[in-house]
Amino acid sequence: MGTGGTIAGRAPSQGDGVGYTAAQISVEGLLQAIAGLDAADGACRLEAVQLAQIDSKDMDWAVWRLLLRGVAQLLEDAQTRAVVITHGTDTLEETAWLLQVALQPAKPVVLTCAMRPATSLQADGPQNLRDAVAAAAQAADAGAGGAGVWVMAAGALHAGLAVQKVHPYRLDALRSYEGGPCAYMEEGMLRWVGRPVGAAVDAGARLARWLDCDALPWVEIVASGAAQSARAVRALVAAGVKGLVVAGTGNATVHAQMLQALLDARKAGVRVWCSTRCLEGVPVLPPGAAGLAADREHWLKQWLVPAGAVGGQALDVVQLPPAKARVAMMLDLALEPS
Numbered sequence: 001m002g003t004g005g006t007i008a009g010r011a012p013s014q015g016d017g018v019g020y021t022a023a024q025i026s027v028e029g030l031l032q033a034i035a036g037l038d039a040a041d042g043a044c045r046l047e048a049v050q051l052a053q054i055d056s057k058d059m060d061w062a063v064w065r066l067l068l069r070g071v072a073q074l075l076e077d078a079q080t081r082a083v084v085i086t087h088g089t090d091t092l093e094e095t096a097w098l099l100q101v102a103l104q105p106a107k108p109v110v111l112t113c114a115m116r117p118a119t120s121l122q123a124d125g126p127q128n129l130r131d132a133v134a135a136a137a138q139a140a141d142a143g144a145g146g147a148g149v150w151v152m153a154a155g156a157l158h159a160g161l162a163v164q165k166v167h168p169y170r171l172d173a174l175r176s177y178e179g180g181p182c183a184y185m186e187e188g189m190l191r192w193v194g195r196p197v198g199a200a201v202d203a204g205a206r207l208a209r210w211l212d213c214d215a216l217p218w219v220e221i222v223a224s225g226a227a228q229s230a231r232a233v234r235a236l237v238a239a240g241v242k243g244l245v246v247a248g249t250g251n252a253t254v255h256a257q258m259l260q261a262l263l264d265a266r267k268a269g270v271r272v273w274c275s276t277r278c279l280e281g282v283p284v285l286p287p288g289a290a291g292l293a294a295d296r297e298h299w300l301k302q303w304l305v306p307a308g309a310v311g312g313q314a315l316d317v318v319q320l321p322p323a324k325a326r327v328a329m330m331l332d333l334a335l336e337p338s
Contacts, residue, residue, distance in 0.1 A: 056088025
C-alpha cells in the first residue's frame with residue numbers, strides 16, 4: 001500500500017537529497033524499479049494499492065482512517081499473508097503506533113520509508129522496500145511471533161510501538177530506544193533478536209468506533225523548559241482544546257510557571273498527561289503514584305498515565321514520547337461518551 005513520502009519523491013538532480021518533492025512516484029512504479037523483487041518475497045504474489053500520495057508531514061485523520069480501513073480489510077482476507085506500507089519518515093512513528101493499537105494485527109504489517117528521494121544517487125528506498133517485502137514474508141512464516149506492526153529501514157526491523165525518527169538527514173534516521181531493533185536484514189534473511197509485540201486481541205469494536213469519527217478530539221503538545229510561561233496553556237484552554245500532552249523536562253517535570261495553568265486546565269475538564277522530552281529512557285514513577293486520587297493535585301506524577309489507559313488496552317502509555325502520547329490521548333478521548 002502506497003501513501004507517498006520521500007521514498008516516492010523526485011528531485012531536480014541526482015545530487016539533490018533535500019530539495020525534492022515527496023509523493024511523486026506511484027507504489028507500482030516503486031515496485032517495478034526493483035529488479036528481482038518477486039523472488040525476494042518467497043513466491044508470494046504482490047498486489048499494489050495506491051491509498052494516498054502525500055508528504056507524511058501532512059498526515060491527517062482522513063488518510064489514517066483510509067489506511068485503517070484498508071489494512072483491516074486486507075488482514076481479514078485469508079489470501080493475505082502480510083501487508084507492506086510505504087510511508088514518509090516524518091510521521092511514520094505515529095502511524096505505526098496507531099496501526100498497532102487500533103488493529104492489533106494477527107499478521108505482519110511492515111512499514112518502510114526512505115531518507116532520500118527515488119532520484120538520488122543515495123536512494124535508500126529500493127533497498128528498504130526490498131527488505132520490507134522479504135521481512136513481511138518471513139514474519140508471516142514465523143506465525144504469531146511475526147504478527148504485529150513493524151518498521152523496516154536501513155537494514156533494521158523495529159517494533160511499531162517503539163520506533164522513533166531521531167535524525168533529520170542520515171540514512172539510519174530511525175531508532176528504538178531502550179530495547180533496540182527486533183531484527184536485522186542480512187542478505188535477504190531476517191535475523192531476529194527480540195519480538196516485543198504482544199499477542200493480537202479482538203480490536204473490532206474499538207476500531208469501528210474510531211472509524212465512525214469524522215475527526216479526532218483536539219489535543220496539543222506543549223513543552224516545558226527554561227524561562228517557561230503559562231500563556232500557551234491558557235490560550236489553548238480558552239480556545240477549546242480537549243487535551244494537553246506536556247513534553248516535560250527530565251523525569252516528566254514541569255516549570256513552576258506552567259504548573260498552575262495545567263492544574264487549572266484539568267479543573268476545567270481538559271485531559272492532561274505528562275511525558276518527557278528526553279530521547280532515552282522513560283519517566284520513573286514513585287511507589288503508588290499511578291494510583292493517586294484525582295483531587296491530590298500536589299503530586300504531579302499522577303498525570304503520568306498507567307497501563308490500560310487507551311481504550312482499555314494493556315498499553316503502558318507512560319513510556320510514550322510526546323508525539324505518540326498525543327495520538328494515544330486523541331484515541332482515548334474519542335472513545336468517551338459524547
